[in-house]
Amino acid sequence: xxxxxxxxxxxxxxxxxxxxxxxxxxxxxxxxxxxxxxxxxxxxxxxxxxxxxxxxxxxxxxxxxxxxxxxxxxxxxxxxxxxxxxxxxxxxxxxxxxxxxxxxxxxxxxxxxxxxxxxxxxxxxxxxxxxxxxxxxxxxxxxxxxxxxxxxxxxxxxxxxxxxxxxxxx
Numbered sequence: 001x002x003x004x005x006x007x008x009x010x011x012x013x014x015x016x017x018x019x020x021x022x023x024x025x026x027x028x029x030x031x032x033x034x035x036x037x038x039x040x041x042x043x044x045x046x047x048x049x050x051x052x053x054x055x056x057x058x059x060x061x062x063x064x065x066x067x068x069x070x071x072x073x074x075x076x077x078x079x080x081x082x083x084x085x086x087x088x089x090x091x092x093x094x095x096x097x098x099x100x101x102x103x104x105x106x107x108x109x110x111x112x113x114x115x116x117x118x119x120x121x122x123x124x125x126x127x128x129x130x131x132x133x134x135x136x137x138x139x140x141x142x143x144x145x146x147x148x149x150x151x152x153x154x155x156x157x158x159x160x161x162x163x164x165x166x167x168x169x170x
Contacts, residue, residue, distance in 0.1 A: 006030060033167075040164045047161050054154070055117050057136035059109045065132040069105045080128045088116040118158045121151035 018029035062071040072089045092111035130147040
């Protein structure tokens with residue numbers, strides 16, 4: 001495939017970082033780009049397990065706290081959270097409807113983004129949600145299992161996850 005075709009597919013803007021890194025050697029830049037995709041893909045299984053496990057453990061803790069499997073519709077939850085969480089839940093419901101599927105608690109939980117889940121560790125929820133959400137990390141040593149630490153770690157993972165899923169490791 002020629003350079004123009006590759007640039008059209010990948011975009012010259014995306015390749016620019018690789019070209020700079022390899023002193024404008026196009027072949028090396030493309031090989032680096034391909035290697036980056038392969039490295040990114042190697043993280044998928046671990047990140048997938050982490051994301052599913054985190055959301056399911058948080059779901060379990062919120063179900064327990066509010067005694068409601070539809071905790072995301074519960075007025076006590078809605079009073080606590082910000083417009084970001086409410087909008088995320090609304091968008092999840094719209095996506096499920098758009099696919100012409102029945103909205104269930106499980107489908108809403110699965111549809112919510114990793115950003116939604118990590119947002120529940122924000123400082124604004126220290127007094128309202130953290131006491132319960134910390135239990136989503138049963139094997140984490142107590143001295144590490146602090147809201148601020150878990151928020152920082154989960155946001156770092158979220159940023160890495162987003163870079164990996166968009167093949168932007170470089």
